[in-house]
Amino acid sequence: MKEEVFRNDSEIVVTNPVSNKNSGGPLFVETFLIDEDGILTYSKGFDLACFGFKPGSSSGLSVFDLFQEDLILLDIVNRALNGEAITTEATIDGITYATSFSPVFDCNGKVKNVVGVSCDITESKKASETVQKSEFRLRTLFNSAHDAIFTMNRSTFLDCNEATLRIFQCTRDQIIGQTPIRFSPLRQSNGRLSEEVAPEKIAAAFKGEPQFFEWRHTRYDGTPFEAEVSLNVFHHDGEQQLQAIVRDISERKRTDETNKKLATVVNATTNIVLLVDVNGEINWVNPAFTRLTGYTLEEVVGKKPGSLLRGPKTDRITSDFIREKFRAGLGFKNVEIINYTKTGGEYWVSIEVQPIRDASGKVVQWVAIESDITERKATQQALLDRNEELIKINTELDRFVYSASHDLRAPIASLLGLVEVARLEKDMDNMTFMLDMQEKSLLRLDRFIKDIVDHSRNTRLPVECEKVSFEKLVHATLEQFQYMENVSKIRKMISIDQSQDFYTAPSRLEIIFNNLISNSLKYADLRKDDPCLKVLIKSNSQSAEIRVIDNGEGIPKDSKDKVFDMFFRASANGTGSGLGLYIVKEAVQKIGGTIRVESNYGIGSEFVVIIPNRNTESQD
Template sequence: MTMLEHAEVAVWQDLFTSIIEDADSNILLLDEDFKVINLNAGFYWVFMETYGIELRKGASLLESMEAVNHELTHEWKDRCMIALSGTPIKVEDEFEIDGRIYYWEIHFKSSTRPDGVQVISVFSRDITVRKAYQKKIVESEANLRSILNTIDDSIWLVNADNELIDFNKEFYKRYKSAYGVRLKKGANILALIPDGLVELRETWRARYEHGLKGRPGKYFDTYTIEEELRTFEIKTYPIVENGKVTGLTVYSRDITNQTKAEDLLKRQNEELIKINAELDRFVYSASHDLRAPLMSVKGLLNMIKLDPDKKNQENYLALIEKSVTKLDSFISDIILYSRNSRMDIMPKEIDFHELLQESIDSLKYMEGAEAVRSIRKVEIKGAFYSDYSRLLIIFNNLISNAVRYRDAWKKDQFLKIEITADAQKAVIAFTDNGIGIQQEYLDKIFKMFFRANADSKGSGLGLYIVKGAIEKLEGSIQVQSKLGEGTTFSIEIPNRKV
């Protein structure tokens, strides 16, 4: 080696010595025989405190370590040999000082000096604080994951390319149930939507684009989950980093039960408004109709008192009886109306022959009943179950109407009753050849207290009660009529067989 080369080596060593002394890391330089070329104070004190080994320039690292720890000697020799082979190596060591655990990251690398000597450089740094932070981060992520997976709502995150960053178990489960697709991180969320659902894919593409522009979104969707229609409230929130939108967080909440409850409350409110309106009308009309026959009775009683002719008393008493009968009929209708509105359905097997006969027998003493011929046709194809008392109310009202509104000028006055019942439903038709109903009144006859004119008989509650009873039985009623020819009421009631 020339003098110039010796000078270059000396300059190189001085420069390196200056660098390692000022370095923040712990630095050790070894030659190819594992002797210490140089080390800084940091490395010296780490070895002294950790292993009780005092390293000096020129000392053999392996011999110094062998005197203290045989296993550690072999471990460090293997690391240095790997570095000498030209392969850098990085390891983490754990050791204890004064009852506290420390972590060190150590780098081994070889290089060749200008004089051709191979040098092993060993850099170490304390990563105890970093390891603690990493542990906290892992624990935090585990806690967050645990929280996300216990939430009933679906949560997923996508990046700016619509790729899945993460998702919770609920979203994974519901997505698989809805589309048969297994989610995986990194996959394009739009590509996971089945090919046949083009409209759905475009809908979600628009939502993601909207959110990635920094605008939160709120949507309502209905999906089939496990063969049941479910309603979801979906919210999207942009993920912003350093003022830039980098992704989107999506929350999906099942609001099916809430929606059902809201719909039920809405229906109940509408029903309550209807009931209140009907109640107001009922109180007004009922008080008028109840008072009218009472005032008539009162007036007739005064006439009896004032009229000295006792021969007229029979006529007065007949008129009083008529008013009392009307009043009794009206009160009976009110009782039926009240009973229908508050009583639960009590299904039992219906014998339509018995039901029809009971209804006709109860009305045979009604004025004009003997003049109306009944035609019966009953066909039962299976056991039919319904509420007997409500069916009797329906039959009584429709049969009494046929008698009350018969056409007395016709020689043959009839009421034809046709009943067909099977395992699904009962179809019942009441057809008479009475006076009929004017067309303009057909859509009003089922309203409370409706009367076509002042001469109309009855309380005006009969058909209202009929319709209410049929609705309680979840059935339907239709009417067809022609003035002067007759009327047909067609009823359909479902079988409540248990």
């Protein structure tokens, strides 16, 4: 810096070519001189405002008079006159002045005068403060960061933040000046030596290639931990350095590993798992859901399980229960309900639903776990059906034992009585009459035993289907009853329309024809002009309709609903066991058919049997 100093009377003018940052022109530095007696001499245009004085004060006055109220400034002047160089700063009306007091010594070392220089440093002060604030903020961020941040040259650590000390569990002295290898295991997770890989990463970063990678570090005591590392080059005082940021991801790695295991379990389990948002819409389903329902993840996202999976047999009360629990934010479990697949198939599930809450306790999601219990429900239903069947069998058995004992003993008792009478009877005509009565008792006993055998066979024997001829079966049945009393007096009309093969169980069909035809013949009303029996059969590839019609006694109205019950006799004139129509109903049900009766007492009856053609089943 070149300065020109002029002496004009008692004035000193110093011209300084430094640029003025405010105006862009030259900055005139204010100078002054204080002699050993304290007389102040200052340059032309010097503004005493930098000292807090009013403009217009004259030069050549004593500073002790001018500054007599400013004890601090007087102290500075005295110290300067005593040989101490002093620099001060003062801010007046928003302008900051820097003033230096420099003592000048004579050849004897005595202070001859003090040279003062004052200049406006407002802008530089502001710039300096801005830099300091920025440095403070950066240092605060540097030290308050959660991740480890440190600087390094090509081999060693130069500086680090507080998080570095926490993560690596060391002191600053224990890490500054060390190499990255000191805080790395012998080998990385891929098997490579740390001392080979680290220089490669550092060299690439110094070439201007930012690095981001996972690295296995060790703490100061040797404990390993997983980390994410980023390396970026920067320049400091003309020197290249690296900024390294290390994030401890050990917890995240453990969480990821746990999540992978959970994902494996969720994807492999046979249970259905759904994630549902707070609006009740599906976010995600596992593969088991797709396997059971047929819906893919893409097809169900954004849809509500209730509207998607419910159907005609879904219990409304159970659905309402689930909906209310959802609205209340409450979980539930062991709720069983019928759902429907994409193709409309029914399946049973046992559902457990639990809310997922955030830190504040607010429900943010729902998880539903469903177990397919279709097979279990089918087993339960089969057990219930079997139990009902056993109850029915036990009831029928009790009734059977009672009725059988009565119906078996009645003919035997009659025979025993006739035997005793026959022993005393000597008239052959009476003897013949008694033999006829014995024959009737024996026939009655035979019929009853036959009914018992038919009932037993129908109950125990499997259904074996084969091709049948309705015409042969009907005519064979009629042949059995051709010698029955009064059969010749009954007109018989047979109409059979069988154009295709028909498959069913012939043994059950024989039971049906035997009982229905025998009842029509037995209870024919011979008082009518034209007692008749009609057997009408129509069959096709699907089913057969069998109608047995008579104009006999008919069935009383109050008995019509009971005619298929075990041991029920609708006619007071009946001599049967009461098992016939019961056995007919059981036989029809065994081959998958139905039976109904229409009857008017005194007019006649019509029995209608419909049975399926099991042609396809037999071929399979």
